[in-house]
Amino acid sequence: MMVAEQTELFEKSNDKEVIKCVKQFFSRYFMRLVLKSGKSLASLQSPKYDGMPKAPGVSEDRDGKLVEQADCQIIVESAMEAFQNCTSVASLVVWRSLVRHDLDVQIAMTLHLGHSQFARRKKSAMIEFYYAFTGRLESKGIVNDELDFTDYLRRKPDNSGTNLE
Template sequence: MELSSLFPVIDDRATAKKVKNFFEKDFERLLRLADEQTSFFRSPNYDGMPKSPSTINGQEASVIKCITSDTAKAKSILSDIDIAINHCNKTYQTILFYRYIECLPDWRVAQKVKYSTTRYNELKIAALVEFAERLCVQKNHIDLRALK
């Protein structure tokens, strides 16, 4: 079996542009629709210890049933975004979280990851591409990849 059929050829720059557009336009609307804040997202974890999934208690489960379907869908997509970011490479997690969740300017994020502007811009494109690849395999299958 050839694995090349599993790996579509991705246009990195076009994918990065689609993901940036998603964060700039759709992300805020998802937060509002889900009635959430950016604090919904976990900051990058560097301790290397595995985390067990959170459990929902009975009261929380009953509240979830009362939520409108649009709100539930938005919350589900936000959860997918959180998982996709936190499954990325640690440097990419930092870039994505601080640039698109915390909305820090690029120069501040470059300082956080301790790279020059040029190298940071290359890493940001790679982070956006990895995010797109990880997001498309989550529960809601949101595909932001641009194929060649």
């Protein structure tokens, strides 16, 4: 008879790091990535969200800015797809607590959960989001185990070497 050593989907030892990564992603990067992608948070919340980019403004480095905008847009779209791939409760918990910054007590009341039940559910929701999000990123060729997107938010130097004289 074969005994499974680990029957859980996620490893307990990694949970704290995963939760930390998700919290840091939303506190440090998500809103800036949304704005740099040419979207607004309201458009992401809207049920009529169509995913179409807004028309870019006229600028001298339009191509470079479009590439940068597209990079940010891929990450934002991956996050939104991760929300869709999560259970409805996990999606609601992560969205309302880490994007909208609603109080935990408000979200717990919505779900009819006590404080300790909600605390456990919030942790599992962040873990669920993490795996859904990293899976979406990997499907688009972005491997990022720590959800660090500093490079996407930094102004990239112009290395075109063209001279307009």
